[in-house]
Amino acid sequence: MRLLGFGILKGMAVTLENFVRSYFDRDRRHHLFTKEYAWEPGAPAEVLPARADTTVTAHSRNFPILLHDGADPMGGIRCVACQICERECPPQCIYIEKDYDEQGKYIKRPAIFDIDLSVCMSCQICVEVCPFDAIVMDSQFELSTANRFGGLLQHRDQLLKSNEYYHRIHPEEARARDDRMAQEKAEKEAKQAAADAAKKKAAEAKAAAEIAAEKSKPEPSAPTAGGAA
C-alpha cells in the first residue's frame, strides 16, 4: 500500500542530504557561497583580483573604455573620431565631437567623447565596429555614484586607459588583438611598399619615356636608349 506522505518524506531526505553534504562536499561548498566581485572596496581601480573565486573573469565585460598606446593618454589615443561607433551604438549612448587645430584642420582625435553608462547596455557593438581598435570593454564593476544625473556620464579622459591595463584585464583577448593589429600593419606596410615600388617604377618609366621623347624630338633618327630602363 502506498503510504501517504511518502513522497514528501523522500523529498525531505534530499534536502537533508544537501544540508549535510554542503559541509563536506568541496565542489558544493565552493558553489554554495556568494562570490564577491573582483575589486575590494578602496583598492585602486587598476588592481586586479588575485583571488581565483571571483565572478569577474578575464572574459567578462561591462562598459567600454578608450585605449591609448604609450604613457601619454592624448598623445597615444587610438580613436580618430570617425564616429562609426556613435552611429552604430544601439541605445545611442555615445557622443563624439571631432577635434580641430587653430587653422580649423581636423586632427584625427576626439575633442569630446562621452559615454553615458546609465544608458549603455554593455553590448560590445562599438568594439566590433571600430576599425581602429580604439575602444574595448572594461570589467570594472564598482561604479556606483551618489549623483543620479551626471554621475555615470563618462568623459574622454575618464574613459582613456592604457593598452597595458587592457592586457591586465583581458590578457587573451588583448594578445589576440595586438597580434592581429601587428599583422594588419605588416600587411598594410607591405602593400604600401609594393604600391610605392610600383609608383616609383611607373614614375621612372614615365621619366624615361619623356627623356626618350625629348631626345627623339630634335633628332628623330636617334635610337631610344632610355626606353629599356
Add this chain to the structure above:
Amino acid sequence: MSAAAATAAASYSLVRQPAMETGLLEVSMGPHHPSTHGVFRMDVRLDGETVVALKPVFGYLHRNHEKLAEGMSYLASMPFTDRLDYFNSMTNNWAYALAAEQLLPIEVPERAQYLRVIMAELTRLVNHTSLVGFFLNDLGALGTPLLYAFRERERILDLFEQASGARMMCNYFRFGGLRCDVPEGWLARARAVVDAFPRFLDEFEKLLCENEIVLARTQRVGVLSGAQAVNAGITGPMLRASGVNYDLRKVDRYGIYERFAFRVPLGSAGDCYDRFMIRLLEMRESLKILDAALRDIPTGPVMGNAPRVFKPAASETYGRVESPKGELGFYLIADGTTKPYRYRVRPPSFINLTVLEDLCVGHTIADAVVILGSVDIVLGEVDR
C-alpha cells in the same frame, strides 16, 4: 436561532442589494504580484474561489523592440534580442541570426554550428531548471527547489560568461557564425557541467515528482487538449505536453540538429503535471545532444565569410528556432538598405498565453497561479 437573530436576518434581507448578491468578485492580480513573473496583470472574476473569467492584461514592459530595430542596422538589434526572453538570450540570438542568414546567405563554419547547438541546449537547461524552480515556488514550495535550480544554473551562466563575456545578455551569435571562439579549456569545463547534471536531475526528481502535494495540485489542473493547443498556435513544451509531436528541431532540422539522436518527450493529459514533467524529460534529451556535440566538435574558425556591412537585397524571410519556450520566429523584410524595412518577432510565450483563460476557468484562484507558472512566460518577450 434566537428571535433577535431571526429579525436581524430578516431586516438584513430587506436592505440587500440585488447587484451585490450575484456577488462575482473581481480581483486584479498584478501588475506587481509575485506570481506573475514580471509585470503582468490578470483581471480575474471569481465566484467564491472559483475563476469564472480571466483577462490577461499585458504591455507593461513594452519597449518598442520591433520599431527600434527598424531604425538601426541589422547587427545593432542583435543585443536587443537578448532582452526579449532574458533567460534564453542564446536561442533568441540564434533565431535572429538564422533569419538574417536567410536574407543574405553566409556559410556558417562547422565549429560554429556545433557551438550554436551547445549554447542552445545549455540555454534549454537553464530555462527548464529555473522554470521548474519557479513553478514550485508558485505551488508554495518557497525557496528550496528554486535555489537548487539556481545553483545549477549558476554553473551554466559561468560558462556563458566565459564564452561571451556576459551571463545573461550574451549577444554571442553573429550573422555567419559567432562573435568569438570559446576560450581555452571551455569545452572541458562544459563537459564537467554536463556530466554532473544528471545527478542533479535525479535529485530534483526525487525531491519533486512523487511529492503528494505536487501531484494533488497539478494533476488534472489546467487541462489543454491537443486540438485546442493546435488551434491556438501553442508551441513548445506546452504543446508537447498535450500530446502533439511537434518540435522544430525535428521538423525544420535547422542548424545541424539532424546529426543528433534525441527523443521528443510527449505528455498525454495536457495538465500542469505533464507540462512540468515534459521539462524535466526534455533536459535529459538536451544532455544527450550536449554529450554528442561536445564529443564531436571540430576545431576551426567560428565566423563565416560575412561582409563587413550587412546589406541584403530586397526580399523577405521568416526564420524560426525551437526556443525553450516554443517557436521563436523572426520575420524580416529587407529593402536593400542596411536597415530592415519590417522586423517582426513571433514570441512563443505571448502566443502560449492566449489560452490562459480557457485553462483557468473552473479552477480556483490558487490554481490560476499554478497554471500561469506552468505556461512559462517571460514578460520581456510577451510585451517586447
